[in-house]
Amino acid sequence: MVERDEFLKEVLAFAHLKTSVQPLVGRASVVDGDTIEIRGERVRINGIDAPESAQVCKDAKGANYRCGSVAAAALAEYLVRSSPTRCEFVDRDRYGRFIGNCRRADGKDIAEWLARNGYALDWPRYNNGVYASHQETAKAKRIGVWSGKFQTPWDWRAEQRGETAEPAIVHVPEEPATTTPSYGLVSSSCRIKGNIAANGDRIYHIPDQKFYAKTKVTASKGERWFCSEVDARQAGWRPARQ
Numbered sequence: 001m002v003e004r005d006e007f008l009k010e011v012l013a014f015a016h017l018k019t020s021v022q023p024l025v026g027r028a029s030v031v032d033g034d035t036i037e038i039r040g041e042r043v044r045i046n047g048i049d050a051p052e053s054a055q056v057c058k059d060a061k062g063a064n065y066r067c068g069s070v071a072a073a074a075l076a077e078y079l080v081r082s083s084p085t086r087c088e089f090v091d092r093d094r095y096g097r098f099i100g101n102c103r104r105a106d107g108k109d110i111a112e113w114l115a116r117n118g119y120a121l122d123w124p125r126y127n128n129g130v131y132a133s134h135q136e137t138a139k140a141k142r143i144g145v146w147s148g149k150f151q152t153p154w155d156w157r158a159e160q161r162g163e164t165a166e167p168a169i170v171h172v173p174e175e176p177a178t179t180t181p182s183y184g185l186v187s188s189s190c191r192i193k194g195n196i197a198a199n200g201d202r203i204y205h206i207p208d209q210k211f212y213a214k215t216k217v218t219a220s221k222g223e224r225w226f227c228s229e230v231d232a233r234q235a236g237w238r239p240a241r242q
Contacts, residue, residue: 040196
């Protein structure tokens with residue numbers, strides 16, 4: 001009886017935690033095609049799955065391209081058009097990330113837009129096919145990943161872990177694509193440092209600025225490199241004053 005009471009207390013406490021988490025509202029910076037950051041909190045957009053940053057797809061002509069990087073860039077451009085972003089809490093994933101239903105300031109469903117434009121896939125394992133019809137729209141128009149061949153993100157991740165996955169539509173080639181990703185990956189050609197200050201401000205430094213050499217990029221803190229100032233601004237960073 002005591003064990004049952006303790007179990008019920010834990011269930012009620014968890015239910016209270018889920019209902020008491022406040023929505024996140026603020027300017028969103030893009031981590032990847034289905035993950036954003038608002039006020040220092042990582043948010044996994046609920047119901048969809050976008051290609052991973054390192055994932056390679058094939059376009060309509062059969063050429064390799066970084067579909068994960070393309071999805072991230074498209075998401076950044078979409079969010080900057082109507083800010084702030086609002087995410088309602090759904091759950092937390094195994095990594096502790098906030099899973100949320102996210103909308104722009106104009107009320108448009110971000111996951112729906114990603115699925116409808118072929119930048120992400122409906123994820124029926126977690127949403128019971130909520131965005132399946134929007135995915136079919138992208139598929140019919142042959143836009144986004146549907147313009148060529150690709151491997152589902154969940155199968156791609158399983159393959160990278162060495163697990164058994166469903167047969168891939170196209171395997172990631174051994175040689176990386178020549179396109180340089182703009183978000184989150186360190187590259188010798190991406191020289192702009194995206195730093196997060198102690199007060200939470202996101203500031204980017206370009207070569208030859210006063211504090212460029214002293215500025216370090218720590219990925220675990222959400223800091224990253226950018227290939228252009230346009231990329232940095234779209235992701236929510238501002239330029240350093242000196």
